[in-house]
Amino acid sequence: MSKLLKDHTTYPLEDVNLMQQRTCKIHPEKSLFLFCLKCQIAVCEICNMTAHKLHDTRDFTSLAKEIRLNLKQTLEHPERSSNIKEAMRQMENETNRLHVFENKAILMINERAELLNDFVKKIENELCSEVMAFVNKYNEQLKQEATQLTKFKISVESRFHFAQKFLKDADEIDISCHGKDLNACLSESLQKKMSPKNITDIDFVSNKVCISDMARLFGKVNPTIPKLSVGGKRYDVANSFVCSTKRSLVTGLFPMPDDTVWVCVGNDKILEHFKQNGEIILSTELDYPMDDIVGKQDGTLFISCNSQRKIITINSLGKGKTFLKTKNCPRGLALDEEGNCLVGFVQKETFFDTTDNTDGYLSSVSSGRELRTTLRSRNVQYPARIAINKDQSVVISDWIQLAVFVFKDNEEVGCYEGNPQLSDDFIPRGVCCTSDGDIIVVDIETNSLHLLSYDAVFKRVLSEIEMIQEPRSIARDEKDNLWIGTQNGNIHFANLIGR
Structure with a gap:
């Protein structure tokens, strides 16, 4: 039917x-x-x-x-049941570990709440003490003024008592000689006014606090070891750290053979060199923004500076010099098997205005700085990131076409424009290839990594939003480990642990 x-x-x-x-x-x-x-x-x-x-x-x-x-x-394979038993045992262990992590996380949250409560109570006591100290100080002033007022009262009453007695007993001569001065003294006493200093109020001015401020102070739940799976491989995010310029976009990554990584915080003009554990080796500021980065095994680094229309080289000390000035804006970089630098060229440094960005192409730059166009297709408009697969096919992340193209011998062999089952939109960014020939592309629309076949056919999603937040750039090292850079300055190292 x-x-x-x-x-x-x-x-x-x-x-x-x-x-x-x-x-x-x-x-x-x-x-x-x-x-x-x-x-x-x-x-x-x-x-x-x-x-x-x-x-x-x-x-x-x-x-x-x-x-x-x-x-x-x-x-009849003898490992059939043993494999299932082992898998069940591992599943049980993972479940137990999950409960342990749950209890530990809840305990840490409770401890954090108690600590913040202690802080709030301490601040409350300090502010109340401040109010009481002010009140005590003002009370002391009022007591002093009250003492002076009592003395003045006694003085005035004594003068009036004397004046009454004087008026009663004095003769005409005394009245004539002293009555005028006595009356002036009494009038002065009547005109003199004494009043305590006036305080209108003791006010408390509270700062505006919203729930996001409290959440930031409190902390966040962070699964520290998310699991990634690439094809038949399994990855663990073994370490995560933050660039020195926090909350900044990581535009490019290049892993070195010694398990270190160079990181372009391009818009901030910062180039940094990190160890796997996040320890910083070098941080240097260049004169202009950077885009993508790639390097040779001898340590030579190439960086595209699209706003300056040039490619620069960086030595081990982080010092840069111009390698090649270009007519158009260089963006994506990759190295072919002969050590030539493959460059994705565009007409404008930004891709938001698509008016004049209709002619993107790829060129190869030799060590002798010879520049020749190697790929031009009317389908490719903005090759912002590129990668070379093990079969020497070229993978292009096009930020205007919003697609991933694969070319082999200058012929298009695949095109990926997203998976409608994941989202109606697909916004590709960083791209790299695995040793098996699969393609990994960053999709910022779904905050995830898409795994594609060598000809750009969707396989599955690599990481969900709860695992790695705001991924933007990605690179693979010689050991098939992954380095992932994010929008907010985080670097994640995901190492291959098995098949």
């Missing part, structure tokens, strides 16, 4: 004899005669003499016998 199966011939399962008498689809009047090894289909006698004339074929009896034997051996 399915549309996919409407042209197929079907038989009842119990009717074995009829199934053995199946006929050729092309020649229904002919029974199936042989099996074509090249095309992996059963053919009739006519097909064998025409379309499959030059192909290797086998008769069903001998081929079925051979396959039955292999199948039987596989079913």
Whole structure:
């Protein structure tokens, strides 16, 4: 009933004899005669003499016998159950480890909460003490003023008491001589006003705090060892560290044979050299922004400076000099098997304005600085990142076409424009090739790494968003380990641990 199966011939399962008498689809009047090894289909006698004339074929009896034997051996393989048991044991161990990690993480979160609560309580006590100290100081001033006011009160009452007695007992001569001065003294006492210093309020000015501020202070949950799987390989993120210029885009990476890595924090004009454990070997600031980086085994580094329209070389001390000035803007870099530098050229340094960025191409630069165009295709507009696979095919991450192209001998053999099951959009960035010939491309739309076949056919997603945040650049070292740079200045080293 399915549309996919409407042209197929079907038989009842119990009717074995009829199934053995199946006929050729092309020649229904002919029974199936042989099996074509090249095309992996059963053919009739006519097909064998025409379309499959030059192909290797086998008769069903001998081929079925051979396959039955292999199948039987596989079913009786002694490692079948042991492999499952081992896998189950590992699964149980992983489950137990997961619970241990869960308990440890929750304990650390609780401890962090208690620590922050202690900090809050300490700040609360300090602020309350500050208020109480101010109140005590002001109370002391009020007490002093109250003492002075009491003394003044006694003084005024004494003067009025004396004046009453003077008015009663003094004669006309005393009144005439002293009454005027006494009245002035009393008037002065009446006019003199004493009042305490006025304080309107003791206010507390609180700083504005939002939940994101508290979350930043509190911390975040970070799975420190995410698992990656490439084809039949398995990777662990063995270490992660941050560039000295935090929250900056890692534009390019180049791993060295001594397990170190050169990192371009291109927009900040910073070039850094790190060990695997994140220890910094060298940090230097150049005069202009950098884009991509690649190097030879002898330590010679090439860096594209698209805004300056030049390629520079860097020595082991981080000192740079101009290697080649170019007419157009160099972006993606790669090295071919002869040691020549392959460069992706574009007309504008930025790819946001697509008006004049319609002619991207690849050129090869020899050690003698000879420049020759090696690939030009109307499909390629902005070859911002490139990689060379083990079969010498060229992989291009096009940031305007939003696609990954694969070219072999200047012929396009594959194009990947994303997987609709993952997202409606696909925004490629960094790209590299594995030793097996697979392609890994960074997709910033889904914050993930896509694994492609050598001809750009999607296989699966390599890492989810919870594992590596905001990936942007990627490179592979000689041992098939991965280096991943992010939008926020993080470097992740994922080492190959097994198959």
